[in-house]
Amino acid sequence: MILKYLKEYGPWYILYALSTLTYHFMFYLYHLPQHYFLASLAINLVFFSVWTLQNYQSFKGKLLELESLKAFDDLPQGHLPTEIAYRGLIYHLVAKEAQQVLDIKREQDHLEGLVKMWSHQMKIPVSAISLMIQTHQMNKSELQDQIFRLENDINNLLAYLKYKQDDDDYRFEEISLKACVSGVIKKFSSQCIAKQLHIKLIGDSSIITDGKWLGFCLSQIIDNAIKYSSPASDIKIRIDKNSIEIQDYGIGILEEDIPRLFEQGFTGYSGHEHEKATGLGLYMTKQILDKLRFSIAITSQIGHGTTVIIRKKY
Structure with a gap:
């Protein structure tokens, strides 16, 4: 001493x-x-x-x-200017560290809840496949549909995790919006055939953006359009300069649900009725579109369908 x-x-x-x-x-x-x-x-x-x-x-x-100090509140009260300055600095560092721990905990809770919700979602096709095997009623079309849903949910989860872990995973280049939309439509062709849906694609435009992530967002919206469309109906997709409009003639969305569609975990009336929604697709879509500097607007009417407009911001 x-x-x-x-x-x-x-x-x-x-x-x-x-x-x-x-x-x-x-x-x-x-x-x-x-x-x-x-x-x-x-x-x-x-x-x-x-x-x-x-x-x-x-x-x-x-x-x-000081050597026996266990908490910041036990720090001795100083009276000298340097002691007061050190105490203020320590308080700032402790508060900053506490906020970082809180942010990490919140992110972990968020990710844990996300995985739980997605796991529950993926149980639906797994249960359907298991039931078909147990009852020996293997419908090829239904089996393909359930496998597609399972693969799609897994890919969405992996895409979201990649998005959260690598916030700079963007590659901007000039792409054709028609080609981007066509690729997404091809992905859901079997679902369209199963519901006898006809997708009409009109127009084209070139734009500088990340085609992979824009395609991911479009797949979420088109998936919803297919999911909630009435059988044997149309889905119209219009491409204008710097914008994409997707219109279906399905069950529609309640007016009071529209402002909350982009909230994490919100499914609304349509999601509850069909028991197929996790409430994460549009949440992810909004987050990614903001990064790509796109706006998204949704209008809908129960029984008459839904229109989604994606527009480039400048």
Whole structure:
């Protein structure tokens, strides 16, 4: 403890010794009586010794208190400007670290809830396939549909995890919107055939964006259009300059549900009725479109269908 004390206050003692030697040298140069110097030195040393004892006890107590510190609230209240500044700095660092821990915990809870919801969603096609096997009623078309749903859900989950882990995974280049939409339509061709849906694609335009992530967003919207369309109906997709409009003639969305469609986990009336929605597709779509600088607007009417417009922002 003494060594620690000397390490912190040693320069003061060196300065005191140098000052004393300087005064002694001045007395010597001017031939002043040395007993005056010795008398003043003795009194000075008494005061200095008392200050040293008090300062050492204070230093020792403060150091022991800091070494046994377990929480920020136990930090001793300082009165010196440097102690107040250090306390403020420590408070700032503790608050910053606490916020980081809270953000990590929130992100972990979010990811855990996401995986649970998606796992529950993927149980539906697995249960359907299992039931077909148990009852020996293997319908090829239905089996393909359930396998497609399972693969699509897994791919969506992997895409979302990749999006969250690598926020810079974008490659902007000039693409054809018609080619991008056509690729998504081809992906859902078997579902369209099963429901006897006819997709009409009109127009084309070139745009600079990330084709992979835009295709992912379009797949979420077109998947919903197919999912909630009435059998043997049409889905119209119009491509204009810097915009894509997707219109279906399905069951529609309640007016009060539309403002909440992009909230995580919100399924609304349509999702509950069909028991096929996790409420994550449009949430992900909105997040990604914001990164790609696209706006998305939805209008709908129960029993008459839904229209989704994606437009490039400048």
